[in-house]
Amino acid sequence: MAPGPKDKRPTPRTPRVRATTAAGVGLPRPNRRMAARRAKVQAGRAATAGRLTGRRAMALLVVLSLGLSAVILRLTQVQAVSAAQYEKLGANQRIRKITLAAERGAIFDRNGVDLALSVNQQTVWANPKVVTDPAGYAAKLAPVLGVDQKTLADRLGQKQHAFVYLARKVDDTTAEAVKKLALPGVDFVPESKRFYPSGTLAAPLLGNVGIDNDGLGGLEVQYDKKLAGKPGELVVEQDPDGRRIPQGYSHLEPAVRGSDLILSIDQSLQYELERALMDAVGAATAKGGLAIVEDTRTGSILAMANITGDGAGAARPSGQNEHNRAVTDVYEPGSTNKVITMSGAIEDGVVTPETRLTVPDKLPMANAVFEDHEPHPPINWSVTDILVNSSNVGTIMVGQKLGKVRLDHYLRAFGFGQKTNVGFPGEPAGLLLDPDHWYVTSMGTVPIGNGLAVSALQMLQVYVTVANGGMYKPPKLVEATIDADGVRRPVEAAPPHRVVSAETAGKLSTMLTQVVQSGTGTNGAVPGYLAAGKTGTARKPLEGARGYSGNYVASFVGFVPAQDPRLAAVIVLDEPTPIYGGQVSAPVFARIMQYALRLERIPPPATAPPAAAGGPTHALDESTANDDPNVPAPATTSTTAPAAAKAPSKSSPSPPKSTSKATTTTTTSKSSGSKA
Structure with missing residues (x-):
């Protein structure tokens, strides 16, 4: 069927296709514009991307x-x-520094005899980082070293350490036994150990050292810096396990040996003094004793002994850890102090040795009564008689003439209330009240050696001063040091100073010879020599309270030969039986002086001095007791007389001398009883 007019459709055009270009050429016009815009956007993006990339690169470059x-x-x-x-x-x-201990200096007596020296011994140590079986090692080492097995295991297990001690300073036998075990990581290092060849001889004087050879007591601590020397240092390079790197860095700074001490002590005399004192302490069932022997010309301490007793007859030399009581302990000196009262009164001219006083047996003062122990009617005594008979009342009367201010001056001039500076740790100044703080009874107690406290060394220096013609010569224990280079350096003591005139000292010396010839000190006589000295028997103060106990300290202090003094000594016994210094202490003086005079080769003087004027009528007692064994122990003479009290002491210039004059007529003296 032929199509009709309504069925006729236009034939569509086929568009012409043109070749495209980047600019959109060949596309339809609208498409060309879109492509251009797209290309422009892409070009912008490309440009932006380019700019960002450049900035990032720049930033990265900066970073x-x-x-x-x-x-x-x-x-x-x-x-x-x-x-x-x-x-x-x-x-x-990598580097380890090992401190090398210096060898401690030795201590010798004045003749070069060893008193203390150091000897190398082996110390056993281990490197726990190398030890593979701490428990097994400990089991083997414990019985050999004598150290607890668990303790050893703990030390051997300290892996963070490369060095631990197992046993310090073992003997050679123990060291050999450890070596035979052949345990890897266990080794030895030599260390010096302190030895005292004479055992306990002069032990409290020498003192002791700790495990690291640092001084702990006595001269060992007093001269520790000189004895210790200068430690050295070994620097070695080691691996992380603590083993030394062969051919690694090493440097050695040698230790410098400590200086040696040359003491004034004579070992032979020290031994004899300790033996004599120990015999006396045992025989008197005393609690202890102390003694010192000194060269009066030089102040050198030749011997210093400390003996400990049990109060029942047993006695032994005091040990290293005990006090050197001859220097560090104080006591009330009693009648040995009367020589200061007499010295001051004679020096100031208020009395002479021949001045005569009428001395009763009792002297009231404030609320106390001071007595000579043996009752007697008033006696016409010279000052020499008073000292020879050790009369308390007579000495107090002389002290009253001198006065408390001048008496205090002489007590201090002789060294009381201040250290001797002998060079020993713990030395006290003693106890001495300033006159402004005296009690109402102090004018009765102080002249006879009560109400004050001194060391045995301080008391000895009083008699050394008299022996030296009135010159105080400070004592010394160390004569010299010898440094690591062998250079000897003398230790200089403080310069001497005058206390009383040579004339006064000569008079006192003569009076003291009378004490030994015919007074309370006859047991201190030295055969073939003229000795001078004084006995003392003093009550012990109560501890922590005023007043006195029923116990006594017995003493004797003196020097020999009296004409030309060379040696002085003090002997003190604590709570002896009998209680009298003339009976228990004076014989020790005589015994040790006989030995010392022979040791020093001091011949007896060719002539003896004339007897002192006004010899004694009879020998009474000490400050509180009679040397006559038949006389009972004394009763307390004062209910208020104080024991040595702790109070501040004031130093002041020497006051003017007393205006009282010496008298040779019979007089009596009464206490004023005034408060200080």
Whole structure:
């Protein structure tokens, strides 16, 4: 069927296709515009991407440059600026410093005899980092070393350490036994150990040292810096396990040996003094005793003994850990102090040795009564008689003439209330009240040696001063030191000073010879020599309270030969039976002086001095007791007389001398009883 006009449709055109280009050429016009815009966008994006990529590259470059700069700066700091610091830090991880102890100096007596010396011994140590079986090692070592097995196992198990001690300073036998075990990681290091060849001889004087050879007491601690020397140092390079690296870095700084001490002590005399004193302490069932022998010309201490007793007859030399009581302990001296009262009164001219006083047996003072122990009617005595008979009342009367201010002056001039500075740790100044603080009874107690306290060394210096013609010569224990180079350096004592005139000292010396010839000190006589000295028997103060106990300290102090003094000694016994210094202490003086005179080769003087004027009528007692064994122990003479009290002591210039004059007529003296 032929199509009709309604069925006739236009034939569609086929568009012409043109070749396209990047610019959209060949596309239809609308499409060309869209393609152009798209190309423009893409070009913009490409441009933007290009710009971003450049910025990122630039930022990255900056970051890298900064990082590189930081690295370069750090390397510069590490390798240049702080190179030494970091080198040290690195070296410290490999370097070990080992302190080398110096050999401690020796202590010799004045003749070069060893009193203390150091000897090398083996110390056993281990490196726990090398020990593979701590428990097994401990089981083998414990019975050999005598150390607890668990303790050893704990030490051997300390893996963080490369060095632990197992046993310090073992003997040679023990060291050999450990070596035979052949335990890897267990080794030895030499260490010095202190030895005292004479055992307990002069032990409290010498003192002792600790495990590391540091001074703990006595001269060992007083001169520790000189004796100890200067430690050395060994520097070695080691691996992380603590083993020394062969051919590694090493450096040795040798230790410098300590100086030796040359003491004034004579070993032979020291031994004899300790033996004599120990016999006396045992025989008197005393609690203890102490004694000192001194060269009066030089002040050198030749012997210093301390004996400990049990009060029942047993006695032994005091040990290293006990006090050197001859220097460190104080006591009330009693009648040995009367020589100071007499010295001051004679020096000031208020009496002479021949001045005569009427001396009763009792003297009231304030609320106390002072007595001579043996009752007697008033006696016409010279001052020499008063000292020879050790009259308390007579001495107090002389003290009253001198006055408390001048008496205090002479007590201090003779060294009371101050240290002797002998060079020993723990030396006290003693107890001495200033006159402004005296009690109402002090004018009765102080002249006779009560109400004050001194050391035995301080008391001895009083008699050494008299023996030296009135010159106080400070004591010394160390004569010299010898340094590591062998150079001997003398130890100089303080210069001497005058206390009383040579004339006064000569008069006192003569009076003291009378005490030994015919007074309370006859047991202190030395055959073939003229000795001078004084006995003392003093009550012991109550501990922690005023007043006195029923116990006594007995003493004797003197020097010989009296015409030309060379040696002086003090002997003190604590709570002896009998209680009298003339009976228990004076014989020790006589015994030790006989030995010392022979040892020093001091011949007897060709002539003896004339007897003192006004010899004694009879010998009474000490400050509180009679040397006559038939006389009962004395009763307390005062209910208020104080024991040595602790109070501040004031130093002041020497006061003017008393205006009282010496008299040779019979007089009596009454106490004023005034308060201080």
